[in-house]
Amino acid sequence: MNRDTLLELLQTLSNAHGTSGDEIEVRRALRPYLEGHVDSLRVDAMGNLIAHKKGTGTQALRVLITAHTDEVGMMVVDHTGDGGLKVETSGSIDARLLPGLEVRVGKEALPGIIGLKAIHRIDDENVTAIDQLTVDIGARDRDEARELAPIGTRMTFATTAHPLGRLFAGKSFDDRAGCTALVALLQGAPLPFDLFGVFTVQEEVGLRGARVAGYTVAPDVAFVLEGTIADDLPKEEEGSPTSQVGKGPVITVMDRSYIADPRVVRYLVQVAEAAGIPYQFKQPGIGGTDAGTIHLTREGVPSITVAIPCRYIHGPISLLDPQDLEHTIALLRAALEQLTPEVIRRS
Amino acid sequence: MNLELLTQLTQAFGPPGHEEEIRAIIRDIVSPLADSVWVDPLGSLVALKKGTGGGKKIILAAHMDEIGVMVTYVEEKGFLRFTRMGGINPLTHVGGRVRFADGTVGVISVERREDFSKVPTLEQLYIDVGATSREDAPVKVGAPAAFMRPLVQQGRRIISKTLDDRVGCYVLIEVLRQMQAIADDIYFVFSVQEEVTLSGARTSAYKIDPDMAVAVDVTGTGDTPKALPMAVEMGKGPAIKIQDSGMIAHPAVRDWLIAAAERAGIPYQREILLGGSTDAAAMQLVRGGVPSGCVSIPCRYIHSPSEMIDIEDLEQTIHLLVTAFNPA
Numbered sequence: 001m002n003r004d005t006l007l008e009l010l011q012t013l014s015n016a017h018g019t020s021g022d023e024i025e026v027r028r029a030l031r032p033y034l035e036g037h038v039d040s041l042r043v044d045a046m047g048n049l050i051a052h053k054k055g056t057g058t059q060a061l062r063v064l065i066t067a068h069t070d071e072v073g074m075m076v077v078d079h080t081g082d083g084g085l086k087v088e089t090s091g092s093i094d095a096r097l098l099p100g101l102e103v104r105v106g107k108e109a110l111p112g113i114i115g116l117k118a119i120h121r122i123d124d125e126n127v128t129a130i131d132q133l134t135v136d137i138g139a140r141d142r143d144e145a146r147e148l149a150p151i152g153t154r155m156t157f158a159t160t161a162h163p164l165g166r167l168f169a170g171k172s173f174d175d176r177a178g179c180t181a182l183v184a185l186l187q188g189a190p191l192p193f194d195l196f197g198v199f200t201v202q203e204e205v206g207l208r209g210a211r212v213a214g215y216t217v218a219p220d221v222a223f224v225l226e227g228t229i230a231d232d233l234p235k236e237e238e239g240s241p242t243s244q245v246g247k248g249p250v251i252t253v254m255d256r257s258y259i260a261d262p263r264v265v266r267y268l269v270q271v272a273e274a275a276g277i278p279y280q281f282k283q284p285g286i287g288g289t290d291a292g293t294i295h296l297t298r299e300g301v302p303s304i305t306v307a308i309p310c311r312y313i314h315g316p317i318s319l320l321d322p323q324d325l326e327h328t329i330a331l332l333r334a335a336l337e338q339l340t341p342e343v344i345r346r347s
Numbered sequence: 348m349n350l351e352l353l354t355q356l357t358q359a360f361g362p363p364g365h366e367e368e369i370r371a372i373i374r375d376i377v378s379p380l381a382d383s384v385w386v387d388p389l390g391s392l393v394a395l396k397k398g399t400g401g402g403k404k405i406i407l408a409a410h411m412d413e414i415g416v417m418v419t420y421v422e423e424k425g426f427l428r429f430t431r432m433g434g435i436n437p438l439t440h441v442g443g444r445v446r447f448a449d450g451t452v453g454v455i456s457v458e459r460r461e462d463f464s465k466v467p468t469l470e471q472l473y474i475d476v477g478a479t480s481r482e483d484a485p486v487k488v489g490a491p492a493a494f495m496r497p498l499v500q501q502g503r504r505i506i507s508k509t510l511d512d513r514v515g516c517y518v519l520i521e522v523l524r525q526m527q528a529i530a531d532d533i534y535f536v537f538s539v540q541e542e543v544t545l546s547g548a549r550t551s552a553y554k555i556d557p558d559m560a561v562a563v564d565v566t567g568t569g570d571t572p573k574a575l576p577m578a579v580e581m582g583k584g585p586a587i588k589i590q591d592s593g594m595i596a597h598p599a600v601r602d603w604l605i606a607a608a609e610r611a612g613i614p615y616q617r618e619i620l621l622g623g624s625t626d627a628a629a630m631q632l633v634r635g636g637v638p639s640g641c642v643s644i645p646c647r648y649i650h651s652p653s654e655m656i657d658i659e660d661l662e663q664t665i666h667l668l669v670t671a672f673n674p675a
Contacts, residue, residue: 220388240420240428253489254417254432259364259540261389265489281489284417285430292544300389300550346386 001184001329003322007168009033010180010325011161014170017104019073019090019154020205023047026069026176030183030199037187038197048213049199051186061193061341064219064301065185065332066210066290067178067226068203071171072314073156074103074135076149083139084115085149088130091204095130097315102158105137105149112137112155157316167245167319174313175203177320178225181308184329191336203290207257210290214297221264221302221344223332224291227320228252228282228307240283243309246321248278249328252305254285257292261302267343268304271335277327282307302344306332348658352376352520353505354498356513360448362415362432362491363540366390368448369411373516373537380523381535387554391547392537396523402530403558406637407522407668408548408626409515410541410564413508414650415493416445418474418486425478427453431469432491433542438466439651445492451476451485453492496652503582503658510654512541514644514661515563521665527673541626548626552633559600559638562627563664565654566591566620566643575621581645582657584614585664588641593624594631600640607671613663618643642667 001009018026027049034041038051049069072091079085085105089095100116115134135155139145161170170176179199186197196217201209214222232244243250251268253260272279295303308328311319361369370392378384381394392411414433421427440455447453453474457467474492478484486492498507519535526533534555538547541564552560566586569577579586587604588596608615620643631639644664647655 254364254430257544258546259432259543262365281487283419284489285419295389296544296546296549298550299554300387300391300546302388344388346388346390 001187003326006180006184006325007322009183010168010177011170013176013179014161014172017109017156018069018071019075019156020070020202022154023069023201027199030179033183034186044212044216046209046212047201048209050213050216051197053186053190053195053197055191055193055195059192059340061221061339062196062217062219063193063336063339064196064198064214064217064222064294065182066198066200066213066222066224066294067182068175068200068209068290069179070201070204071156071174072204073154076151076153078151079142079145080134081142083141083145084134084136085112085145086131087133087135087155090154091314093314096127098130098133099128101316103135103155104158105135105155106153110137110148111158159317164319167321169317169319171316171318173308173310173318173320174227175225177227177308177310177325181225181325181329181332185332185336188333195336200290207288207290207293211293211297214294214301218298219301220341222291222294224289224294224303224305225328226289226305226307227310227313227318229287229313230309230311232311242283242286243280243307245309245311245319246324247280247309248324249331250280250282250307250309252282252289252307255282255287255289255305256285257288258295258303260304261344263343264302264304268306268331268335271338272331275330275334277331277334279331348662350500353514353517356516357498357507357509360446360493361412362493363412363543365448365491366411366539370537373411373520376520377523377535387547387551389547389550390539391551393551394523394535396526396533396535398531398533399528400530402532404532404534404555406534406536406552406555406557406560406630407519408536408538408560408562408630409519410512410538410547410626411516412539412542413493413511414542415491418488418490421481421484421488423481425476425480425484427474427476427484427486429474434650436650437469437472440494441467441472443652444495445474446495447486447490447492449485452495494652504655505658506653506655508652508654510646510656511565511649514565514656518563518661518664518668522668525665525669529672529674531672533672538626545626545629549629549633552630552637556634557637560627560630561600561639562625562630562641564625564641564643565646565649565656566618567623567649568645568647571647577621579616579618579645581647581655582660583616583645584660585667586616586618586643586645588618588627588643591620591624592622593628594639596627596640597638600638604640604642604667604671608667611666611670613667613670615667616645
């Protein structure tokens with residue numbers, strides 16, 4: 001996939017709305033890019049989109065690659081007398097970001113504004129808690145608000161994706177960047193083994209979709225594609241950036257949800273170095289990914305997460321370097337092409 | 348008491364997910380004793396002692412992994428910042444040493460603090476491997492390390508790093524050695540990643556699909572100055588788990604163990620652990636559920652580099668399990 005096609009795909013996926021448990025729009029956006037490239041495509045009971053791409057059969061392996069379709073957002077939980085929407089977050093969002101932001105509400109993507117107190121009237125510096133915020137959709141009163149956005153209606157940030165200098169900007173690169181990479185891998189030539197590409201659901205609320213996807217696929221090894229924290233802005237003190245934009249795919253050795261199989265870590269490093277693909281290790285111990293539930297399925301699955309570094313994830317706009325996306329695809333492609341059962345064999 | 352074996356087991360390297368060294372040691376020991384031995388996808392070692400037939404499938408599990416640390420950042424001057432692998436307490440580690448897989452040794456120290464009355468946070472600690480620069484540091488981000496502290500026998504007590512849970516591994520090895528042939532198939536599971544997610548026992552139990560599972564691990568005691576009240580003491584015999592914060596033992600498993608202790612006149616204690624759990628918590632919930640329990644060796648200073656147990660407790664734990672399996 002050339003860069004223009006890749007970024008067009010990223011843009012399409014980034015613009016799609018899909019909070020946890022309501023990922024249908026993302027699945028719909030994905031389908032046209034997968035049909036014709038995989039042997040079967042189905043949706044399981046949780047909403048995971050499972051693509052099966054048959055291999056040439058020269059390596060006795062079943063390989064799972066996942067990326068999650070859901071994104072952080074909010075849900076309507078109540079209405080105010082003057083037509084406002086009360087909301088709760090779905091997935092982790094910093095409440096400090098929210099006042100004044102534009103959102104898209106419900107299936108019709110109604111425009112909404114998260115209420116902002118005029119600066120002229122602010123008399124303290126406290127952060128407004130999420131339950132004190134109101135989303136304004138221009139409704140006249142409670143009844144109209146209820147009709148337009150009943151309780152349970154989802155909303156996400158209104159951001160649309162666009163280039164930003166050498167970088168690319170958009171919402172929900174966590175994990176539409178991973179979804180983009182997974183599509184690119186599935187569009188490639190068949191591998192020596194059967195590949196199961198699963199676009200998972202409900203990652204942001206507890207790695208839920210991946211758990212059943214791991215059970216269904218029962219793979220020998222799993223790769224999880226992510227958009228991860230790039231905490232690489234200039235700092236006053238020497239510190240540890242979680243990952244850095246422009247430094248290549250981010251290999252996660254350990255996060256709060258799992259410890260990567262050291263054999264697979266060594267294998268990826270060896271493939272990256274042989275192919276001249278830059279890579280970095282994510283600062284261990286931070287965040288959680290679908291590998292956290294996949295590695296526990298059935299009799300255990302050696303697993304690893306590889307991520308595209310993204311600044312400002314879980315906020316309204318994230319940034320990534322298209323080169324990191326390309327390098328992630330190239331690393332996974334090379335790793336898959338050369339993968340043999342020896343890498344994960346236990347005697 | 349085979350002090351040489353316990354020394355070998357406690358001193359071996361094996362932070363969660365990095366159990367290669369300890370696994371190789373245990374594998375060499377159990378291979379001649381078991382009918383078959385294999386390693387599961389996540390790295391747990393399983394030794395099967397086949398029954399004479401017509402019996403049940405029973406798991407005895409002890410974890411091979413130990414708490415440790417992982418490098419998160421190498422500073423320009425070569426000092427290493429780190430995060431926890433399992434439950435570590437900054438209070439017990441300053442001034443201690445760690446060892447990396449390649450043999451590199453580091454000293455854990457702490458930044459100068461304004462207020463010495465406060466326990467430092469993990470972020471204030473660092474590891475010094477004697478490097479002069481980032482380039483000179485022999486280890487990189489993502490490298491795991493284990494604490495160092497030799498084993499000492501002092502009268503009836505043993506003091507060492509990583510008695511949690513190499514003493515459980517020792518019990519499994521000795522039970523395997525002393526087992527008579529019985530009807531049941533006994534699966535000795537030396538599990539991985541207990542200290543972080545109980546991943547190894549859970550996935551090995553899935554594969555085995557057992558009728559019953561028993562973990563062998565250490566438990567806390569209430570017998571030290573101003574300890575959290577707990578009715579378990581070091582030196583008063585094996586502790587048979589009633590419940591902990593992750594599991595309520597199956598009453599039939601609990602009573603089977605108690606009956607064995609009473610039959611053989613083994614002193615035992617009833618254990619309720621308020622904070623902490625074992626592999627049994629994960630094995631209990633596998634597939635359609637597994638009746639599970641736990642036998643614990645009372646241990647002081649768990650998760651510090653100097654854990655302490657009583658030799659008699661250890662030997663009685665082995666005796667209890669051998670008695671439980673052998674026909675009455």
